[in-house]
Amino acid sequence: MTDSDAAIPRSTTRGKTRGVRPAGPLPGRPKWQLLVETGFEWLIRFCGVSAIVFVFGIFFFVLREGVGLLFSPDFSLTEFLFSTKWYPTSMSHVRYGVLALMVGTASVTGLSMAIAVPFGLGAAIFVSEFSSGRTKETLKVVIELLAAIPSVVWGFIGITVMNPLIQETFHVPVGLNVLNGATLLALMSVPIMVSIGEDALKAVPDSYREAALAMGATRWQTVYRVLVPAARNGLLAAVLLGIGRAVGETMAVLMATGHAVNIPHSVFDPVRTLTATIAAELGEASVGSGHYQVLFLIGILLFSITFVVNLAADLVVKGARGQG
Amino acid sequence: MTTPLSRKLSGLFCAALLCLAVSACGKKKASGNSSAGEHQSIQNIGSDTMVNLAQAWAEAYAKLVPTVSVEVSGGGSGVGIAALLNGTADVANCSRKMEPEELKRAKAKGEDPQEFLVGYDGLAIYVHKSNPLDQISLEELSEIYREGGPVDHWAQLGAGTIPGAKSDKIIRVSRQNNSGTFHYFRELVVGSHADFKAGSLDMNGSKDVVELVAKTPGAIGYSGLGYATPDVKILKVSQKKGGPAVLPSIATVHDKSYPISRPLYMYTPSTPPPFVKRYIDWIVSDAGQKLVVSSGYVPLPKK
Numbered sequence: 001m002t003d004s005d006a007a008i009p010r011s012t013t014r015g016k017t018r019g020v021r022p023a024g025p026l027p028g029r030p031k032w033q034l035l036v037e038t039g040f041e042w043l044i045r046f047c048g049v050s051a052i053v054f055v056f057g058i059f060f061f062v063l064r065e066g067v068g069l070l071f072s073p074d075f076s077l078t079e080f081l082f083s084t085k086w087y088p089t090s091m092s093h094v095r096y097g098v099l100a101l102m103v104g105t106a107s108v109t110g111l112s113m114a115i116a117v118p119f120g121l122g123a124a125i126f127v128s129e130f131s132s133g134r135t136k137e138t139l140k141v142v143i144e145l146l147a148a149i150p151s152v153v154w155g156f157i158g159i160t161v162m163n164p165l166i167q168e169t170f171h172v173p174v175g176l177n178v179l180n181g182a183t184l185l186a187l188m189s190v191p192i193m194v195s196i197g198e199d200a201l202k203a204v205p206d207s208y209r210e211a212a213l214a215m216g217a218t219r220w221q222t223v224y225r226v227l228v229p230a231a232r233n234g235l236l237a238a239v240l241l242g243i244g245r246a247v248g249e250t251m252a253v254l255m256a257t258g259h260a261v262n263i264p265h266s267v268f269d270p271v272r273t274l275t276a277t278i279a280a281e282l283g284e285a286s287v288g289s290g291h292y293q294v295l296f297l298i299g300i301l302l303f304s305i306t307f308v309v310n311l312a313a314d315l316v317v318k319g320a321r322g323q324g
Numbered sequence: 325m326t327t328p329l330s331r332k333l334s335g336l337f338c339a340a341l342l343c344l345a346v347s348a349c350g351k352k353k354a355s356g357n358s359s360a361g362e363h364q365s366i367q368n369i370g371s372d373t374m375v376n377l378a379q380a381w382a383e384a385y386a387k388l389v390p391t392v393s394v395e396v397s398g399g400g401s402g403v404g405i406a407a408l409l410n411g412t413a414d415v416a417n418c419s420r421k422m423e424p425e426e427l428k429r430a431k432a433k434g435e436d437p438q439e440f441l442v443g444y445d446g447l448a449i450y451v452h453k454s455n456p457l458d459q460i461s462l463e464e465l466s467e468i469y470r471e472g473g474p475v476d477h478w479a480q481l482g483a484g485t486i487p488g489a490k491s492d493k494i495i496r497v498s499r500q501n502n503s504g505t506f507h508y509f510r511e512l513v514v515g516s517h518a519d520f521k522a523g524s525l526d527m528n529g530s531k532d533v534v535e536l537v538a539k540t541p542g543a544i545g546y547s548g549l550g551y552a553t554p555d556v557k558i559l560k561v562s563q564k565k566g567g568p569a570v571l572p573s574i575a576t577v578h579d580k581s582y583p584i585s586r587p588l589y590m591y592t593p594s595t596p597p598p599f600v601k602r603y604i605d606w607i608v609s610d611a612g613q614k615l616v617v618s619s620g621y622v623p624l625p626k627k
Contacts, residue, residue: 085522087520091517092518172491173493173540174495174525260524260525280500
């Protein structure tokens with residue numbers, strides 16, 4: 001995102017200077033080369049802008065499908081946001097309360113971050129500062145491999161491995177619960193945190209390490225007194241991107257959290273997330289119905305949540321650049 | 325779990341088949357052989373419960389008779405009948421008998437829809453293998469599943485403690501709120517104007533319900549009779565508490581003694597075109613009924 005942001009102004013300024021330049025080929029350069037160059041310049045400009053077009057296009061589409069319900073007489077925004085009653089297909093009394101779903105998403109994401117942040121940042125510090133040579137390379141490859149596992153495979157692991165494991169270890173009746181989903185999400189977001197966190201630590205100039213060493217600091221002191229504060233913004237961005245991943249994840253949580261509309265009282269209660277609800281119900285909701293529209297409203301809600309998280313990550317990264 | 329997706333895919337597949345078939349016909353017509361390659365399509369609309377089964381029939385029939393393509397869509401039994409009366413459907417799928425009101429509308433249009441019994445839908449109540457309970461009544465099921473229903477613990481059903489269960493709580497396993505099974509269970513057990521108790525584990529497929537119940541000692545769930553595995557226990561079901569309870573089986577569904585079952589019908593106009601009649605004849609034949617079993621429903625009695 002930030003790379004393409006940077007690329008757009010550069011290409012436009014170049015385009016402007018080209019526009020000012022008098023027409024006609026430069027001496028010694030065939031005309032077709034210039035044409036090809038202009039063509040590619042436009043192509044790249046299009047690629048840069050297309051991301052923005054797509055984001056707004058998607059937002060507009062989701063908004064158009066869902067916004068009608070906001071003005072319908074039997075819909076109340078207060079009920080939508082603060083009621084736990086989710087009965088979109090009731091015959092007697094249709095109720096669209098997504099509070100339980102929001103709490104579900106928040107609880108799974110929160111717990112997954114509580115697991116993933118220490119592991120992710122710890123692994124980043126180990127890879128960047130304490131390992132070298134073959135260990136470092138192996139670790140990086142394996143962690144990247146972890147990122148490549150599709151989420152539906154994680155879901156299967158949740159059902160077949162984690163479910164009985166949680167039942168047996170913690171003596172709880174259901175193994176498909178917050179803990180199960182959060183563990184899977186943690187495993188899925190750790191690779192992102194490690195690679196971004198490691199980059200942030202690598203970006204700290206070696207002179208910092210040398211200075212710490214010269215002051216007689218141990219390696220541990222170097223890490224937590226010098227490197228982590230210096231790479232603070234990069235590490236924070238790593239965490240925020242991990243959160244974005246966790247909030248938006250669908251398939252694994254659909255399979256592993258038990259999919260029950262429920263405000264959890266402990267990590268062993270099954271819950272249902274916003275994303276999983278859309279995935280499970282949109283396929284058979286008839287187009288244009290209240291149920292269909294409310295699912296798109298949930299989409300808008302999710303869009304806003306991830307947008308805020310990503311924006312925060314972006315701002316933090318900008319802060320990191322400014323400081324560096 | 326993948327029903328909507330697979331339905332979409334199969335829809336695409338059917339569309340592709342249709343294109344192929346149309347182009348094949350075009351070729352035949354071009355070569356002057358128009359009578360043999362006449363392409364016909366059957367619009368098959370109706371019950372959501374039957375949509376997967378109807379799709380399975382359509383796909384198998386397309387392989388058997390490539391010149392007839394069957395286009396299946398859901399919407400509900402009422403939608404199917406309405407489409408039949410409007411003339412937009414050739415065959416209506418209906419998971420209930422036609423209502424008198426609908427028959428009157430048909431009569432007004434000078435139609436006398438023909439009814440074909442094509443199979444049965446029976447829902448079994450599944451519990452974990454170690455559950456000591458043997459039977460349950462519809463009332464008790466309603467008290468477990470209904471919003472505001474008083475039964476939350478196995479002890480309330482006199483089941484005592486279930487070996488291996490970590491608590492006495494009943495873990496309710498249900499279906500996502502737009503599946504045909506969900507609607508049928510709500511209509512028959514929970515009450516069509518009541519809602520399910522929140523907090524049930526809503527699975528995305530009939531098979532998932534049985535699999536979860538097999539792994540969870542305190543669980544109870546409902547799913548098609550065809551999805552039974554040796555890892556779960558099927559409860560006998562009675563109408564009233566203490567009444568005679570019946571184990572679901574093909575025989576008890578046929579003689580209507582099992583309470584959670586219903587016949588599945590297909591309706592056609594009074595004089596269906598011959599290719600539609602041939603399709604229905606194939607459905608009630610052994611080859612068609614085999615697909616009823618593999619889709620998790622109960623086939624017609626053997627003649």
